[in-house]
Amino acid sequence: MAKIIIIALVVLAIAVYLIFHFFAEPPPPPVSVPPSVQLLESRLVGRKDGARQWEIWAQSVLQAGESVTLNDMDEIIMFQDDEPYLFIDAQRAVWERKPDILYLHDAVVRDEDETFYLESDLLIWAGSEETLASPESVFIRWQGLEIDAAEMLLKAQENLLYLKDDVRIRDGSMLWRVESAVYDLDQESMEFFGSLVLEGEVGESE
Amino acid sequence: MNRKIVTLMVVVALLVTSGRFALAQSQVGTLEITGVPTDVAAGRYDREAGVFSADVREIDGASITVKLEDVEITGKTMEWRTDDNYLFFTVDARLTQDDFELTADQVEYFGEDKNLKAEGRVVVTTEDATVYADHLDYDEETDEALFTGNVRVVFSDGVLEGERFLMLLEKSELQFFGSFQGEFTDEENGEQ
Numbered sequence: 001m002a003k004i005i006i007i008a009l010v011v012l013a014i015a016v017y018l019i020f021h022f023f024a025e026p027p028p029p030p031v032s033v034p035p036s037v038q039l040l041e042s043r044l045v046g047r048k049d050g051a052r053q054w055e056i057w058a059q060s061v062l063q064a065g066e067s068v069t070l071n072d073m074d075e076i077i078m079f080q081d082d083e084p085y086l087f088i089d090a091q092r093a094v095w096e097r098k099p100d101i102l103y104l105h106d107a108v109v110r111d112e113d114e115t116f117y118l119e120s121d122l123l124i125w126a127g128s129e130e131t132l133a134s135p136e137s138v139f140i141r142w143q144g145l146e147i148d149a150a151e152m153l154l155k156a157q158e159n160l161l162y163l164k165d166d167v168r169i170r171d172g173s174m175l176w177r178v179e180s181a182v183y184d185l186d187q188e189s190m191e192f193f194g195s196l197v198l199e200g201e202v203g204e205s206e
Numbered sequence: 207m208n209r210k211i212v213t214l215m216v217v218v219a220l221l222v223t224s225g226r227f228a229l230a231q232s233q234v235g236t237l238e239i240t241g242v243p244t245d246v247a248a249g250r251y252d253r254e255a256g257v258f259s260a261d262v263r264e265i266d267g268a269s270i271t272v273k274l275e276d277v278e279i280t281g282k283t284m285e286w287r288t289d290d291n292y293l294f295f296t297v298d299a300r301l302t303q304d305d306f307e308l309t310a311d312q313v314e315y316f317g318e319d320k321n322l323k324a325e326g327r328v329v330v331t332t333e334d335a336t337v338y339a340d341h342l343d344y345d346e347e348t349d350e351a352l353f354t355g356n357v358r359v360v361f362s363d364g365v366l367e368g369e370r371f372l373m374l375l376e377k378s379e380l381q382f383f384g385s386f387q388g389e390f391t392d393e394e395n396g397e398q
Contacts (some may be wrong), residue, residue, distance in 0.1 A: 191254045194244040195238075196238070197396045200234070201234055
């Protein structure tokens with residue numbers, strides 16, 4: 001009887017081996033995952049020549065390839081002469097290292113006393129060209145101006161601010177509504193393209 | 207002759223009652239530049255100097271219009287100094303209000319001084335008369351309009367010509383300086 005059981009087990013073992021060896025699908029090949037680094041609750045500090053340039057505190061920093069993604073950021077602080085001068089709040093930031101492009105989603109940029117305030121759903125800083133673009137609607141408060149525009153491009157080297165589509169600029173009691181405008185930040189002058197409407201108070205205030 | 211004087215007085219009365227050039231009070235106004243292609247810059251505002259300037263001379267169909275209540279000023283070029291509220295229109299400059307119209311080569315309005323000047327081919331048209339002159343100087347404080355240089359006042363039934371013509375609008379008074387000559391048609395008798 002024991003002989004019969006042993007023979008049956010051997011037959012079963014041979015059958016199982018044959019089934020798995022010849023009929024079962026081979027396991028899928030391993031997926032190629034690029035090496036990545038994830039840091040949690042991180043404070044990143046950027047320095048140039050030893051001087052602090054910027055500081056970022058984020059819940060999550062993920063580096064994958066050439067892309068660095070920061071989530072749940074507290075604040076980005078930009079420094080000038082080691083003093084904070086610009087604060088950026090953003091939901092998410094993605095830095096493409098090679099082309100040096102920084103995407104800031106749901107961003108608010110302001111200076112310490114909020115004389116400068118910028119709000120945009122998406123800000124794109126192109127480091128090589130030194131341009132800051134908002135391909136979506138933007139609101140800026142600066143030097144007594146309140147600016148709304150559907151699109152914005154700041155050319156930092158030339159200090160020119162390009163505003164496009166449905167541009168509204170409030171300057172005190174004056175409200176400019178223009179198709180597009182270029183604001184020369186050095187000259188403090190604006191050039192208006194296309195048709196425009198200015199509404200405002202004219203004459204003496206009595 | 208009494209009828210001519212009455213006609214003149216009607217012109218004055220019309221100017222007085224319509225309060226022609228009253229621009230200096232604080233008002234909400236609009237400035238519009240229309241007909242400008244989107245890739246062309248027609249206006250420029252210098253914030254530091256507080257000067258807005260616009261030029262649409264080279265753009266077909268484009269115009270610059272300032273509206274202050276029922277007063278409308280148009281032109282092809284303009285400058286506006288916000289600090290002292292100075293407006294300067296040139297090329298097809300035109301000021302209209304109801305049935306009143308002023309056209310000139312250039313129209314300047316000095317907001318602080320409450321003074322309006324028009325120069326070059328000045329034409330003031332009302333329902334009852336048309337005044338032609340080289341210059342118009344209107345003082346809002348004294349409500350006086352001074353026409354100078356080749357002045358012609360044309361009524362439906364006559365013409366007055368001279369060099370200097372002052373309308374004292376508040377007093378409903380007309381003053382002619384220097385030599386003036388007039389020519390009227392007596393409609394009843396058909397005589398001149």
